Amino acid sequence: MEEERKIFGLYQLMQAVSRQVDQATGGRAFWLKAEISQIQFANSGHCYLDLVEQEEGAIVAKSRATIWKGQLYAIKKDLQKDFQHILKQGTEIVFLAQVQFS
Secondary structure (H helix, E strand, C coil), rough: CCCCCCCHHHHHHHHHHHHHHHHHCCCCCCEEEEEEEEEEEEECEEEEEEEEEEEECEEEEEEEEEEEEHHHHHHHHHHHHHHHCCCCCECCCCCCECCCCC
């Protein structure tokens, strides 16, 4: 007799993953270190990043990140003229992040 397969909808799976991430992080913020592999400043005022961590030249972790417009403004104000030299492709940064699955 063939085993019955349970088929899940994509939405159902994504909701389950989102719940697990929320449960694991509890809405807390974490200090992280990563390299900016790509960065895009959108017309909306937000900043979109691809972040990576490498070990011995190989990428071991990769994630997308967003700096919302208001927070980006605060970062620009804090860094002033150093902003362009710090927030760019290839820079390793340490930052406070809140994890959200979407």
